[in-house]
Amino acid sequence: xxxxxxxxxxxLLAVAAGCSxxxxxxxxxxxxxxxxxxxEHKVAAGETLALIADNYYGxxxxxxxxxxxxxxxxxxxxxxxxxxxxxxxxxxxxxxxLRAAALEPYNQGVELMAAGRLAEAxxxxxxxxxxxxxxxxxxxxxxxxxxxxGQAEEALAxxxxxxALRPEAQDLRFARGHALFAAGRFAxxxxxxxxxxxxxxxxxxxxxxxxxxxxxxxxxxxxxAAWERYLVIDPDSSWADQAxxxxxxxxxxx
Numbered sequence: 001x002x003x004x005x006x007x008x009x010x011x012l013l014a015v016a017a018g019c020s021x022x023x024x025x026x027x028x029x030x031x032x033x034x035x036x037x038x039x040e041h042k043v044a045a046g047e048t049l050a051l052i053a054d055n056y057y058g059x060x061x062x063x064x065x066x067x068x069x070x071x072x073x074x075x076x077x078x079x080x081x082x083x084x085x086x087x088x089x090x091x092x093x094x095x096x097x098l099r100a101a102a103l104e105p106y107n108q109g110v111e112l113m114a115a116g117r118l119a120e121a122x123x124x125x126x127x128x129x130x131x132x133x134x135x136x137x138x139x140x141x142x143x144x145x146x147x148x149x150g151q152a153e154e155a156l157a158x159x160x161x162x163x164a165l166r167p168e169a170q171d172l173r174f175a176r177g178h179a180l181f182a183a184g185r186f187a188x189x190x191x192x193x194x195x196x197x198x199x200x201x202x203x204x205x206x207x208x209x210x211x212x213x214x215x216x217x218x219x220x221x222x223x224x225a226a227w228e229r230y231l232v233i234d235p236d237s238s239w240a241d242q243a244x245x246x247x248x249x250x251x252x253x254x
Contacts, residue, residue: 037088039100042081049075051137056086056099058134060166095132102132109138113145121145136162143175152183170196174206181209186217204234208243215246224250 041052049063049072067075070084088096109124125142128135139158146155159176166172177192193210196203211226227247234240 037090037093037096039086039088039096041084041086043078043084045080047078049078052084052086054136055103056096057088057092058095058099058136095134098132099135102128102135102138104128105131106135106138106141109141109145113141118145118149122149136166140172140175143179147175147179147182150182152179155179156183168199170199170203170206174203174209177206177209177213181213181216186213189213190217202233204230204239207233208239211243211246215250220250220253 039056041056043052049066050060053062053066054060063075066072066084066086069087072078072084086096105124106128109121109128112118112121112124122142122145125138125145128138129142132138139162143155143158143162146152146158156176156179159172159179162172163169163176173192174196177189177196180186180189180192190210190213193206193213196206197210200206207226207230211223211230214223214226224247227243227250230243231240231247234243
């Protein structure tokens with residue numbers, strides 16, 4: 001998700017339900033019943049099919065359907081600016097239209113968040129959720145804003161719900177660990193960071209954050225080991241320089 005906060009969704013078309021004429025195919029025969037239930041989505045930088053499916057269907061597992069419907073042979077390589085046609089059944093259409101409408105204030109919130117205008121971003125994310133309460137991207141980014149605004153406990157309530165809903169989502173679990181760290185619950189934060197690393201041992205942010213949480217929790221020996229493991233993952237970046245500095249201080253203090 002790099003976090004979902006970097007992503008911008010653009011709704012190009014939402015066909016009105018109920019009053020539109022029946023769709024027909026090129027040979028004049030009636031089109032399938034769901035043919036008029038279409039939303040076109042322009043792919044933005046950093047987006048994945050799973051995220052797009054999550055935002056419109058409320059289910060990232062529908063990414064395969066989106067790929068098949070649009071002839072996407074390699075889901076890992078979405079062309080920025082490509083337009084995807086998303087189809088919905090009658091039963092899905094009302095919820096899809098709400099999510100599509102909610103993406104407008106959500107996109108505004110993403111831009112405001114990137115500009116550091118956190119109070120305005122929070123308002124936009126809350127407006128998106130007033131329209132589509134199940135929009136995971138908006139809930140996630142609202143939690144990130146709340147942490148930055150010093151409201152870690154409210155952010156935790158959101159992230160606890162989201163990690164229960166999507167236990168396999170690394171970004172959600174990492175964000176929960178970050179919120180726990182911000183709330184001063186360092187031991188609980190280490191649990192979340194360890195779970196991320198169990199899924200992805202090379203997760204640099206989780207490895208760094210685990211070492212920091214252990215250090216803040218007073219677990220010196222475990223923090224030393226965590227910093228050493230971090231430097232195996234990342235020996236060269238500016239983060240690695242910080243890791244070496246912290247590791248030396250702990251070793252000298254010991």
